Amino acid sequence: MTPSGGTPTDLRLYRPRISTWWWTRKRSYFVFVMRELSSIFVAWFVAYLVLFLYAVGQDAAAYRRFLDWASSPWVTALNVVGLAFVLLHTVTWFNLTPQAMAVRVMGQKVPAFHIVAGQYTGLVVVSAFVFWLVTR
């Protein structure tokens, strides 16, 4: 400390360094990094859908070629891994939503459980609609 009690200038502080592998130290950090990583697979599914729509918009041969490519082992494997990450993305973000949204109905705070349940209900309704659309 300076004699006048001002800013400490002669402190020899130890500044810890953060390891590159900090996210492997705790389960919660690891899940967070996986959740961040999952957005790459969300982007992949968007690209996949665009390729699919493009093939459908061409002709029957283009559609056939897309199906052949899509059923190749590496694309299938990529989609399986992608699905796992997208599910993680969905579940983790659904769980976090009540923290991000303070919903009040008639002055009362809506319980977190209701917000999460509402999202899952929405997911089921949309999935059922898409399923109906594809299989009818």
Place this chain on the structure above:
Amino acid sequence: MADSIRLRVSRYRPETDSGPHWQEYDVPLRKEWTVLDGLNHVKNEVDTTLSFRWSCRMGICGSCGMNVDGEPRLTCGTFLSDYEPGPVTIEPLANFPVVRDLVVDLSDFMKKLPRVKPWIIREDDHRTVEPDVEYLQTPGQLDAYQQFSMCINCMLCYAACPVYGLDPEFIGPAAIALAERYDLDSRDVGNRERLDVLIEHDGVWGCTFVGECTRVCPKHVDPASAIQRYKLKAAMETVKAFLLPRGAR
């Protein structure tokens, strides 16, 4: 229950050490003893050179935060018996420079906190108001911000936040939660001033919603929630600024 438990304590003496090293102490293990009681036993009976901060011993002052077995904790509320058979590792709070042993330098937070203006801002100049004027609130108005007012500045949220660890410019969880506390106060009109600070790069947008700040908070303040709510506010302001004519904002 065993008679004693081993504390593995991080020591750093700036005048002689180039970095921290471990020192072990055996302390009596009693059902009602917290980690802080163990450290005070060491300080009083074993090794008077050990440095750490503490004051109230009852989770109010927020001085005794340390990393216990890698988790930021208030040591006065963390019981030794939960770590049986030991050893219990005790380190200074992560993400802060270490002054000595378990004492960290909090001046970074002290610089950041006033930037969010954590006080009631009113349109009327407080000097013109009669001193005995009360600004009444309904229980509902109190309830809107009360949770965020429980913060004791213990810095556990900063120690848990990897964003703050990697980018010390980030203004951090407690400062944003306190900004939200005053924004939600019905007596306050300072929202715009705080938003101008928090909308910057080192404000709310630094947060990637790890959520650890909320998990470690001993007062259940939920800083992660405050930050996400602020992001929503900031985004709405940007949209408004883009869409509405100047006078309507």
